[in-house]
Amino acid sequence: MKALLLAGGLGTRMRPLTESMPKPMAPVGNRPWLEQLVLHLKSQGIREFVMAVKYFPDRIQKHFGDGSRFGVRIRYAVEPILLGTAGAIKNAEPLLGDRFLVLNADIIQNAPIEPLLRFHEAHGGAATIGLVAVDDPTSYGVVELDASGRILRFVEKPAKHEAPSNLVNAGIYILEKEVLRHIPSGREVSIERETFPLLIASGAGVYGKAIEGYWMDMGTRDRYRKVHWDLLDRTFRLPLQGKEWKKGVWVGEHTVVSSDVSLVPPVLIGDRVRIGEGSVIGPYAVIGDGCEIGRGVRVTETIMWNDCRVSDDAYLKGCIFGAGLQIGPRHFLYDAVVSRGAEVRPE
Numbered sequence: 001m002k003a004l005l006l007a008g009g010l011g012t013r014m015r016p017l018t019e020s021m022p023k024p025m026a027p028v029g030n031r032p033w034l035e036q037l038v039l040h041l042k043s044q045g046i047r048e049f050v051m052a053v054k055y056f057p058d059r060i061q062k063h064f065g066d067g068s069r070f071g072v073r074i075r076y077a078v079e080p081i082l083l084g085t086a087g088a089i090k091n092a093e094p095l096l097g098d099r100f101l102v103l104n105a106d107i108i109q110n111a112p113i114e115p116l117l118r119f120h121e122a123h124g125g126a127a128t129i130g131l132v133a134v135d136d137p138t139s140y141g142v143v144e145l146d147a148s149g150r151i152l153r154f155v156e157k158p159a160k161h162e163a164p165s166n167l168v169n170a171g172i173y174i175l176e177k178e179v180l181r182h183i184p185s186g187r188e189v190s191i192e193r194e195t196f197p198l199l200i201a202s203g204a205g206v207y208g209k210a211i212e213g214y215w216m217d218m219g220t221r222d223r224y225r226k227v228h229w230d231l232l233d234r235t236f237r238l239p240l241q242g243k244e245w246k247k248g249v250w251v252g253e254h255t256v257v258s259s260d261v262s263l264v265p266p267v268l269i270g271d272r273v274r275i276g277e278g279s280v281i282g283p284y285a286v287i288g289d290g291c292e293i294g295r296g297v298r299v300t301e302t303i304m305w306n307d308c309r310v311s312d313d314a315y316l317k318g319c320i321f322g323a324g325l326q327i328g329p330r331h332f333l334y335d336a337v338v339s340r341g342a343e344v345r346p347e
């Protein structure tokens with residue numbers, strides 16, 4: 001079975017981090033999430049991928065090529081205009097088989113695919129939607145299911161006492177080719193708002209099955225942070241790169257940490273990082289590959305992408321830094337989210 005990864009959206013809620021790159025390429029645990037997703041699906045036996053791209057497609061195409069570097073086969077469906085989640089599937093039609101998996105590539109998850117597939121085969125519907133239970137369903141499209149798991153309707157953003165369940169669309173689907181007949185070509189179509197309700201109204205079987213494992217829609221900067229804290233706390237058990245120097249402190253290869261640096265768990269530090277004397281890193285810090293951190297720097301609750309440079313005596317708390325960012329000496333930054341390649345210096 002092929003997997004179609006929807007990776008063409010603009011990622012507006014994660015700006016400025018997505019100013020010049022697709023959201024699914026944002027690193028999670030120091031590797032692009034899309035790469036982590038491909039490797040997770042590969043571990044589930046999926047070897048053939050189609051990536052539906054539109055926004056900075058070459059960032060994805062250059063990273064993955066034909067997929068052979070990752071031991072998989074990847075083809076691309078590039079949209080002429082933004083076609084929405086269903087329009088992107090329709091656009092990829094020539095590359096898809098009779099039955100295929102579709103994933104929103106910005107959903108952070110490690111769900112096993114086999115139970116979803118077995119459920120889909122047993123129920124024989126046109127579509128099976130992976131569902132996830134949320135604490136507060138009021139900001140989602142909630143599903144109402146019958147006892148067999150058939151979806152009767154979606155209720156958009158219900159009041160708490162009116163929610164028919166706490167199960168929402170997890171952005172993972174198994175679809176039969178016949179679904180494509182219900183998607184018009186050449187215009188923007190949303191699978192959540194248009195195609196699934198249409199399929200249900202037409203009597204085609206649309207089923208829902210709760211997925212297992214970790215799940216988070218990384219869509220916003222706050223949720224992107226939360227994914228990382230869950231990763232460091234190991235409630236999200238994505239394998240971490242590097243060696244665990246002591247409990248909760250993971251350090252990559254060729255990284256040089258001066259002797260009086262304090263690494264306060266949980267912390268993840270990438271490859272080829274240098275950290276100068278007297279710095280305190282953590283708790284809750286993710287430092288990307290190739291970063292250089294000066295002396296006397298304090299970093300907490302911060303995610304730094306690759307190749308950032310932080311000068312001496314800077315104090316960073318609650319920040320997210322895009323790749324290649326440079327911070328001048330003695331800067332105090334709280335809750336700053338800065339895009340890649342920027343320079344923060346005194347005038």
Ligand code: GTP
Pocket residue numbers: 006007008009010011012013014023024052053054079082083084085088104105106107219
């Ligand atoms: P926001 O602008 O912040 O809403 O983000 P988004 O549109 O990138 O993401 P959204 O959560 O709305 O979409 C879910 C997934 O579908 C993401 O992985 C998007 O990349 C992808 N997606 C959304 N719209 C399109 C589209 O028109 N084409 C393609 N190929 N993918 C899309």
